[in-house]
Amino acid sequence: MTLSPDDDFAAAEFALGTLEPGERATLAARRRREPALDAAIRAWEARLSPLAEATPPIAPPQDFLPAIETRIRAAAARPASDGVAALHKRLARWRAAAIGATGIAAALAIGVVAREATRPAAPHEFVAVLQRSADSPAFVASINLDTRELTVRPLAAPPQPDRSYELWIIDPKLGPPRSLGVIDAATVTRGARLAGYDRAVVEDATYAVTVEPKGGSPDGKPSGPPVFIGKLLPVEP
Amino acid sequence: MSTAEETPEATDSAAASDDLALLLGRVAARDAAAFATLYRSTHALLYGVVARILTRGDASGEAVQEAYVRIWEKAGEFDPAKGSPLAWMATIARNRALDEVRRVRPASLEAMPEGFEPAAEAVDPLAARARSERLAALLACLGALDADKREAVLLAYYRGFSRDALARRFGAPTATIKTWLRRSLMQLRDCLES
Helix, strand or coil: CCCCHHHHHHHHHHHHCCCCHHHHHHHHHHHHHCHHHHHHHHHHHHHHHHHHHCCCCCCCCCCCHHHHHHHHHHHHCCCCCCCCCCHHHHHHHHHHHHHCCCHHHHHHHHHHHHHHHHCCCCCCEEEEEEECCCCCEEEEEEEECCCCEEEEEECCCCCCCCEEEEEEEECHHHCCCEEEEEECCCCCEEECCCCCCCHHHHHHCEEEEEEEECCCCCCCCCCCCCCEEEEEEECCC | CCCHHHCCCCCCCCCCHHHHHHHHHHHHCCCHHHHHHHHHHHHHHHHHHHHHHHCCHHHHHHHHHHHHHHHHHHHHHCCHHHCCHHHHHHHHHHHHHHHHHCCCCCHHHCCCCCCCCCCCCCCCCCCCCCCCHHHHHHHHHHHCCCHHHHHHHHHHHHHCCCHHHHHHHHCCCHHHHHHHHHHHHHHHHHHHHC
8 A cells, every 4th residue: 555645754753753732633544444554654653763873861760660560550451442443443442531531420421331332323423533542532423424413512621611612624635624614512512513524534534523602713714723633433333 | 570679780882782782682572571671771772762852851751661662562573684783663753753742732721831941961973882783874975964954963863853943953944854855865765875
């Protein structure tokens, strides 16, 4: 498999470290699904890695070994969750993460999972967990690709007094991020907000949440970097 | 697991590449004593890698700890055909630091770099003793870049400068920096493959 020159350059910049946060998060998500991209990133890391070896050492301020050994023991007690994660595995992981979240979030998440689990085969149903890290899901966005209906359920999004969360769809084919509107941190937000978007774009895009002035971005552009981000996963019947 | 007291004194500079590769092999087989020796042999280098990028001491300590947990988990994936053990481990540490410094976070919480700035010594690998053929080849190719472009690549690699940070540093538009990086990286690849 060959990579486009643009993707190879993106892989090079990923390895060099010069991508901006949103770009890096997007590429990190893509490499899990695109083996050619993953291989290109590894190749660039290997090309540049002799430089790392030439770094002048700095003595750490303390001995971290005991703390590292403690972490390794703690990790050994958990089921393995690494490697090139299959989509199914990632779905299982967000469910587990969601269930592990705070009380009210857990209750909501169980509701979501139970509903999804009892629904008949629905291959056109996708979800994206919008989160900062794997253990802090903030919103779950579900998208019905047939109706283009978008449903966003809050899980553990911190309330933003006097500010609004706004959802964006980001995809190279669209150019700059496009707003999917303000989403509520306390209640479910619904609407056919993806009407008019191409199916392939909807499936591949990155979904990002920013914090905006109350009522949403005044100029239709995100006013800061995303606080939560996610990609779509198919919902298993 | 063995504890710090049981392990020999640090051997930061002594461990040769072959020894590290053997240690990694033992770590892959879940040998905790080998892991402790590996840590003692390499922690100052890995701390040097992350501290130059993160600048905050607490974040650097966190990144180093995460890097060693990953090294423990991934030791079996080390492939000597693709690079030295130190380069492999340092790349893992560097990626942890980059993930942290490029973490998606709200603009309002964007912390200003505080306090501790690591020794501002110029990182000049061109002057460094080439420890391996791979490093020698990479340095020769870097030496063929224009001085500004070489500095941009090295600031990105060693200090974690983003395109925007490089643009400020060189007083050039971000788009120009992107063009520089693209040309420089492609030139490096062609040079390494020639």
